[in-house]
Amino acid sequence: MFAEIDPRTAALKDRLTAFMAAHVYPNEKALLDESRQDGRWRHTSLLRELQAKAREQGLWNLFYNHGPEGQGLSNYQYTHLCEVLGRSLAAPEIFNCNAPDVGNMEILSIYGTDAQKERWLTPLLNGDIRSCFAMTEPAVASSDATNIETRIERDGDHYVVTGRKWWTTGAMAEACKVAIVMGKNDPDAPRHQQQSMILVPMDTPGVRVERPLSVYGFQHPPLGHAEVVFDGARVPAENMLLGEGRGFEIAQGRLGPGRIHHCMRFIGLAERAIEAMCARALSRTAFGSRLSDMGGVRQVIGQCRTELEAARLMTLKAAWAMDAHGNKAAKDEIAMAKIYVPTITGQIIDRAIQVHGGGGLSEDFFLAMAFAETRFLRIGDGPDEVHREALARVELKRAQSRTEETVQ
Ligand SMILES: Cc1cc2nc3c(=O)[nH]c(=O)nc-3n(C[C@H](O)[C@H](O)[C@H](O)COP(=O)(O)OP(=O)(O)OC[C@H]3O[C@@H](n4cnc5c(N)ncnc54)[C@H](O)[C@@H]3O)c2cc1C
Structure with a gap:
């Protein structure tokens, strides 16, 4: 493999x-x-x-x-x-x-569509503009996306978008020119067909970026994370993505690769944290011993290496499964990596901070910001619990059919 x-x-x-x-x-x-x-x-x-x-x-x-x-x-x-x-x-x-x-x-x-690609994809690929993805809302538990309340209502040749979003990454950037907004176009449709996604240019009247949010005090410029209001923002009907009621279909397509990319990056970040931890331990002496000669520190280093290897293999397996069987078939591997990698890499970075002492918490090293980044991903792109719940559902279904086979 x-x-x-x-x-x-x-x-x-x-x-x-x-x-x-x-x-x-x-x-x-x-x-x-x-x-x-x-x-x-x-x-x-x-x-x-x-x-x-x-x-x-x-x-x-x-x-x-x-x-x-x-x-x-x-x-x-x-x-x-x-x-x-x-x-x-x-x-x-x-x-x-x-x-x-x-x-x-x-x-x-x-x-x-070809027109949507020409207007937005080409400049994004060229790095000329930036974009944001506005799904999460302050008023509802957004880990359950069926709760999303923003309205996308048809009005003649236009759609009117009304709602309040937050944690919209990228929306603070001056270069951010378009939002992909998730919202309900038909609250009476079956649960997973109520939501749509639509392209809303950021200069549309009614779009207001209200404030930046920070993660443990880090604001992540130049992209930032914003609270954004869509106050009757009117956009042409051709801005709808894929079609009314197809928001969940798009969300599934988007989140699989996105989730695994975060994991891939975190492996690199944690690898660098282990290198920094070892370099620091080799260079400092306390109570007459180098930190690197202390049993407690050595145990930590060995543990970090073991856990990072497991995290790397899970990420590689998920990537391989996506290539071999497609994103949908690889959803369990993606979910397992999405749970395990941010948790483990966060713990590795936390241990590296500890070995650095006070310096580790400062901005003189990359570690404090790296910790904030890994911590965010235990919530972003779906909290750990939601992914565990999805895995449990598959596992129990499998057990159920085993039981039924035995009974027959
Ligand atoms: C730095 C950062 C960047 C982000 N970027 C974006 C972005 O660009 N666009 C965007 O739309 N969103 C973004 N988000 C939002 C993120 O996706 C949501 O915060 C996440 O989906 C959780 O939604 P919520 O905050 O409403 O938490 P809630 O839905 O209120 O959930 C709260 C907690 O409830 C628990 N919980 C939920 N479901 C279950 C369950 N089934 N079983 C057990 N426990 C459960 C979990 O512990 C969960 O953390 C970002 C978040 C952060 C922190």
Whole structure:
């Protein structure tokens, strides 16, 4: 199942690794500092410069496998590359491989009309604009998407969108020009046919970005996470994606690959955390011993390595299953990785913070921000409990049919 990576992917990986060393790690602090100055929601000139370099070097849209603009890599191949770029929180945007744009580009590629693709997908693939995905709402438990209350109502040649969203990643960015909004077009339809998805340009009258939200104090500029109001926003009927009542169908298509990409990146982030933990342990002495000679620290290092290996194998297996059997058939592997990888990588990063002492909690190291990132994914893209519940349903169904077979 786990093939050696092919020569083309290996060569891309080497180039990506070299690019990270030459241009990403050395600029992480400058990118953070620049983003903190006025205009924090703007793509800074340094970020634009690095994006242009990545593009020049063919390290652009690595995730994309739909057409000539993409690299045509399988999920399994991309896993090896995504792990490398996942080592830095600054990197995905530099390589145009960032959430939520990746998921939105997937939606537009698979479900968009030619006109929708031309207007929104092309500039997204070029990195000229950014997008957001507005599903979650403050007023309802949004882990159950059937609760979503935003209304998308037909009015002649238009749809009118009314509702309040939050945690809309990317909506703070000046470059964010379009939202994919999920909402109810028919509250009387069967439960999973009530919701639709529609493209709403951010400059539509009635769209208001109200405030940024932060994760443990981190606001993640330049994309940010926003509370957004759609106050009777009127858009042409051709902005509907796929068709009325087909929002769930699209959501399933979008979330599978998106979930696994997060896992792939977290493997890289946790790998870097182990490296940082070991380097720190080797360089500090307390009570007459190097930290790296202390049994407690050594146990932690061994545990981290073991757990990261398990997390990596789960991610690779899910990617392989998606390639071999399709995203739908691989849903259990994706769910298991989505539960396990953020939890384990979060624990690894937390242990690395501990070995760093006070420094680990500061912004002098990448660890505090990395911890916040992994913690978010135990809730984002579906909380752990929802995925466990889905797995339990399959498991119990299997047990039920075993029981029935025995009775016969
Ligand atoms: C940093 C960040 C970025 C995000 N980006 C986006 C985005 O771009 N677009 C977007 O639309 N949303 C986004 N989200 C929102 C995210 O997807 C939701 O927060 C998530 O789906 C949970 O919904 P909720 O917050 O309404 O929690 P609720 O639905 O209120 O759930 C609360 C808790 O209830 C428990 N629970 C729920 N169901 C079950 C169950 N079946 N069994 C047991 N326990 C259960 C879980 O512990 C869960 O965490 C983001 C969130 C964060 C933190």
